Amino acid sequence: MIRAVAFDVGETLISDDRGWGAWADWLAVKRHTLSALVGAVVAQGRDNADALRLVRPGIDIEAERAAMEQAGRGEFLDESDLYPDVRPSLAALQDSGIRVVVAGNQTRRAGELLRALGLPVDALATSGEWGVAKPATEFFARTVDLAEAAPHEVLYVGDHPQNDVLPARECGLRTAHLRRGPLGHLWADSEEAEAADWRLGSLTELVDVVRAQ
Incomplete structure (x- = not known):
């Protein structure tokens, strides 16, 4: 589950x-x-x-x-930077009783900006805040702690097979490869991406996958 x-x-x-x-x-x-x-x-x-x-x-x-x-030209995020399926998909997962967390290779500042967006998530952390980044084992150990579940009960979703799918899988998490962005498309048919439990074209598909479990 x-x-x-x-x-x-x-x-x-x-x-x-x-x-x-x-x-x-x-x-x-x-x-x-x-x-x-x-x-x-x-x-x-x-x-x-x-x-x-x-x-x-x-x-x-x-x-x-x-x-x-x-110089006032630093990191910035607003609603327009989100993919359209993000907010509704995260909310749908929460409504289904799933704990939703965000953990990525981002700066401390990016963490602040993401929190300011008020996403429907239960917890959020970045590698800049943790001082450890993917694909390190410690990153995924911290992700599991953030998820407040056993590793096999946590599904990690990302676009990069080498940074997301393979190391998360090695740490005992379930995995989903998202065909999105340059990396997601480039490596979509790679052996690494095929190692994921699920291969997705959108986060809307993810909601259906999780609900079916």
């Missing part, structure tokens, strides 16, 4: 378009250029932050992020 559902953030709940666009503008490079570089490094199995390093070799990403905040 699934008692809790835990969600990744980027390209699962929110579109990353705004964030990458802000980086492109800050680094004075065309948005299409940075977008193409993100796709290229992802296809190579590299960290998507490597796209920033290609644009500006030797970049100190945290220092640049702080400078962006200081």
Whole structure:
């Protein structure tokens, strides 16, 4: 039985378009250029932050992020960044008696912004707040604690097979791969994605899956 559902953030709940666009503008490079570089490094199995390093070799990403905040051009989220199926799907899961949590590789600031959106969730945390990120085992141990259920009663949902599906599965969680965003589409037919308990095209499908358990 699934008692809790835990969600990744980027390209699962929110579109990353705004964030990458802000980086492109800050680094004075065309948005299409940075977008193409993100796709290229992802296809190579590299960290998507490597796209920033290609644009500006030797970049100190945290220092640049702080400078962006200081200049009033830091992280920002509002309702328009959410995928349309997010709010109704999370609410439907809660209405079904499922504990809904959010746990993703995001900054501390992103955690603050997500909470300000007032999503229908029971708990929310980011890697920046925990000091540990996916795919580390400790990240998923903390996710299970946040879910307040046994590992096999927690379903982790994300778009990245290597960061979401495989490590969550190894930690004993159920998994769902979401075909959304660059990573979700690129790796949708990979062996890693096929290892998920469920493969989804939307969060609306997820609600039906959980209710059927």
